[in-house]
Amino acid sequence: FFDFEDFERLVAAAKALDANAYLIVLLGGEAGLRCGEMMALEWPDVDLQKRQICVQRSEWKGHVTVPKGGRLRYVPMTVRLATALREHRHLRGRRVLCLRDSTTFSADMVKHAVERAARRAGVNESGVHRLRHTFCSHLAMRGAPARAIQELAGHQDLITTQRYMHLSPAAIEGAIRLLDSAGIPPNRGNMVATGSTETANVSR
Numbered sequence: 001f002f003d004f005e006d007f008e009r010l011v012a013a014a015k016a017l018d019a020n021a022y023l024i025v026l027l028g029g030e031a032g033l034r035c036g037e038m039m040a041l042e043w044p045d046v047d048l049q050k051r052q053i054c055v056q057r058s059e060w061k062g063h064v065t066v067p068k069g070g071r072l073r074y075v076p077m078t079v080r081l082a083t084a085l086r087e088h089r090h091l092r093g094r095r096v097l098c099l100r101d102s103t104t105f106s107a108d109m110v111k112h113a114v115e116r117a118a119r120r121a122g123v124n125e126s127g128v129h130r131l132r133h134t135f136c137s138h139l140a141m142r143g144a145p146a147r148a149i150q151e152l153a154g155h156q157d158l159i160t161t162q163r164y165m166h167l168s169p170a171a172i173e174g175a176i177r178l179l180d181s182a183g184i185p186p187n188r189g190n191m192v193a194t195g196s197t198e199t200a201n202v203s204r
Helices: 004-017 019-029 035-040 079-088 107-121 129-141 146-153 158-162 169-180
Strands: 052-055 058-060 063-065 073-076 190-194 197-201
Touching: 004 019, 004 107, 004 129, 019 035, 019 079, 019 107, 019 129, 035 058, 035 107, 073 146, 129 146, 146 158
Parallel strands: none
Antiparallel strands: 052 073, 058 063, 190 197
């Protein structure tokens, strides 16, 4: 996945290229959409007032179907993504990603946009899916629960989500630093003896 600094460089590079490249990077890196979900995203799926996206279709080899996993999902937008979508709003067609002549994006076009942005940013090119991997990993590194990441990403099970729960060395260091915090953490219960073992007595 892209670390935080590389992702910001990628976002800046994509924005400097064009509106579609910028949206592709944000839809993948800040909303977790798959390539086919980006391609099939339509303006009625974008609720700028509620600031959320309804991911209910995906395109694969020219055919529009349901997203992987077989069900739709709602993904709240970051402020940056919502602003980009609002500024990109057009009347050239239903699809969010399209050229000035109304040509809709293919998988190769999405991939090419990411590659161009990566080269401009000076970061490694690893395909469109790396954006989605970044979305899940950044959420995990910022402390989002696995279940929330599963719902946002549309994973069928938590096993899939766990594959994305990578942590940077800095995050691992931060986890250990929690042990250095002074005092007893609030609402964490206390230890009580139960025979030869101790268990946590958690107040609810």
